[in-house]
Amino acid sequence: MIETKITQREFELFRVFIYEEVGISLSEQKMGLVQSRLSKRLKALNIPTFKEYYEYLKRSRDDEEMFHLISAISTNVTSFFREKPQWDYLKANLSEILGSKSNKKLRIWSAACSSGEEPYSIAMFLKENMADFRSWDIKILATDISKKVLAKAISGRYQGKDLEGMPKHYVQDHFKPVTNGVIKEFQINQDLRNLITFRMFNLINGDFSMFRNHFDMIFCRNVMIYFDGESQAQLVSNFHKILGNKSLLFIGHSESLTRNQKEYKTVKPSIYQKNS
Ligand SMILES: C[S@@+](CC[C@H](N)C(=O)[O-])C[C@H]1O[C@@H](n2cnc3c(N)ncnc32)[C@H](O)[C@@H]1O
Structure with missing residues (x-):
């Protein structure tokens, strides 16, 4: 029984x-x-x-x-180009952000990346919007606590319905059709996959001292909602230590940084900039 x-x-x-x-x-x-x-x-x-x-x-x-x-x-639900206002903000401000980077290096972290839609959106966004994309040294770290979602993310394979809502030419330009038995799937192109390193990382118990480089952007969206106030504040302070000066933190639209106001300036709802 x-x-x-x-x-x-x-x-x-x-x-x-x-x-x-x-x-x-x-x-x-x-x-x-x-x-x-x-x-x-x-x-x-x-x-x-x-x-x-x-x-x-x-x-x-x-x-x-x-x-x-x-x-x-909790949920692993995610989608390509989720939180549209953040992508609009990035598009409008990308040249200014890149203009401040004389070393032409871009380091981005998708923390709690689930099945990969978020880091691949970042990669596609950069390729679509940077005129001199190829001359940049771009590295995207994508982490999650779950091995299972990471395995899907690493495969870079999605079903047609997952790609709905994306401009048609994105599907043509950044994915190739593949078959999984009888099911037709789409796999993200290798050049974009090469930009991303997938790893397991627990945002609560993980060792932040292992991050040597400073990130230009951190996406930590739709996961803090599950943590209590104290853990959220600790996490956001940990991000502060590894973000470069004036770098950006993107969170989910239903999340906020109420306890870390000294560390960040609000740029737009759910977009924050590190205070030096
Ligand atoms: C709702 S998804 C968000 C995915 C993506 N960031 C987005 O906004 O679409 C939440 C993800 O957080 C991950 N997660 C939950 N607790 C975590 C933790 N302590 N450390 C790292 N990832 C965690 C889950 O495995 C899940 O994939």
Whole structure:
């Protein structure tokens, strides 16, 4: 018999585990959601109780199961050129941003990149909008906590429906059709893939001291919403240390930097510039 009701004590165990491992902060109101989502995992794995599922996760640290756990309480939803006003801002200000870079080096971090749509959008955007694109040294770091979404991101393969909403010529110019069995897919071109390094990185427990270079832009969108205020403030301070002077931080439209006002100047809603 597989349990379907989580006890308050079991919920507490998951709440602490999830907070410590990924920084996702679950309120009491999420108990019902956790119960219904995790009971599906109990069934899938044939584990009789929530407590045993918790013990399994803690003991094994099984990546695949951690992915299921994180997916059960948050979302990997993403899309190409999400948050349109940010791309409009970048387009209008790109020559000024590039003008301040005499070394012709551009370093960009897509933190919490999910299945890759965000870093590939950055790569396409730069190729489309930089007249002297080829003469620049461009590196995009793309990270996520989930190996599973990173594997999809690395493949660079998407279905036709994922590309809807993008200008038609972007699909023609930046993707090539490939087949996955009978399904037709589109794979992002190698020249853009070469700009991106994908890595696993936990924004909550990760070691920020490993970043030697300063980033010109950091995209950290639609993930901070899951963290509590303290973890958000710590993360945004960590970004401050590794952003270059006057460099930009892009966050999700429903997120804000209320606790870090001294470190950043608001450029537009959800776009911030590092104060020196
Ligand atoms: C909703 S997606 C956002 C994707 C993209 N940034 C966007 O705005 O479209 C959130 C991503 O955050 C990742 N994530 C959740 N907690 C994380 C953590 N502690 N460190 C790094 N990534 C995390 C998830 O795996 C998921 O892929």
